[in-house]
Amino acid sequence: GNSVTQMEGPVTLSEEAFLTINCTYTATGYPSLFWYVQYPGEGLQLLLKATKADDKGSNKGFEATYRKETTSFHLEKGSVQVSDSAVYFCALSDQNTGNQFYFGTGTSLTVIP
Amino acid sequence: DTAVSQTPKYLVTQMGNDKSIKCEQNLGHDTMYWYKQDSKKFLKIMFSYNNKELIINETVPNRFSPKSPDKAHLNLHINSLELGDSAVYFCASSLGTGNTIYFGEGSWLTVV
Numbered sequence: 001g002n003s004v005t006q007m008e009g010p011v012t013l014s015e016e017a018f019l020t021i022n023c024t025y026t027a028t029g030y031p032s033l034f035w036y037v038q039y040p041g042e043g044l045q046l047l048l049k050a051t052k053a054d055d056k057g058s059n060k061g062f063e064a065t066y067r068k069e070t071t072s073f074h075l076e077k078g079s080v081q082v083s084d085s086a087v088y089f090c091a092l093s094d095q096n097t098g099n100q101f102y103f104g105t106g107t108s109l110t111v112i113p
Numbered sequence: 114d115t116a117v118s119q120t121p122k123y124l125v126t127q128m129g130n131d132k133s134i135k136c137e138q139n140l141g142h143d144t145m146y147w148y149k150q151d152s153k154k155f156l157k158i159m160f161s162y163n164n165k166e167l168i169i170n171e172t173v174p175n176r177f178s179p180k181s182p183d184k185a186h187l188n189l190h191i192n193s194l195e196l197g198d199s200a201v202y203f204c205a206s207s208l209g210t211g212n213t214i215y216f217g218e219g220s221w222l223t224v225v
Binding site for chain 1: 117153154155156158161169203205209210211212213214215216217218219
């Protein structure tokens with residue numbers, strides 16, 4: 001079946017540090033991959049996405065590359081800011097299973113000044 | 114011009130009561146969802162409607178009943194509320210299935 005596994009949190013970083021949040025997936029077909037961000041007290045917002053292998057999604061300094069060979073979609077940012085403190089969710093949708101979305105468990109990031 | 118709006122944002126109610134959460138989207142989407150997020154931020158799909166037809170109905174107590182009067186609205190009614198129903202409920206929508214899902218800001222339900 002389909003599933004998304006992302007690294008356990010919480011993650012605490014100092015401002016300007018490098019961020020990696022790991023995400024791996026299992027899918028029966030060729031899924032689309034997404035990163036969503038949830039700021040405190042808000043709903044989830046799309047951060048970036050990639051629809052096929054080797055695509056790179058990027059937004060607000062974050063990026064993630066769709067790696068079919070390692071079934072991964074790791075989120076990276078070169079220099080985090082306090083305002084990046086949020087919960088990050090990796091997700092996939094797979095045509096082979098009716099395009100249902102599968103979300104990871106979320107990774108909480110806190111950036112300290 | 115909120116895209117996905119849900120009301121109320123906060124709801125505190127006693128065990129055994131019946132309550133509803135309303136959701137509307139103005140994005141012209143044809144698919145709407147209800148998700149439940151627990152205190153550990155785990156997100157679980159509850160229901161999904163496409164063109165007013167129920168397409169996803171996960172294992173949810175039958176005290177929860179969704180209603181979609183039209184493509185732009187998906188309401189959630191909960192009967193006989195229990196303590197374990199306390200959570201944040203998110204409405205969401207998308208154009209077709211499998212495409213980017215847009216979330217509302219959530220409804221914080223506390224059952225006391």
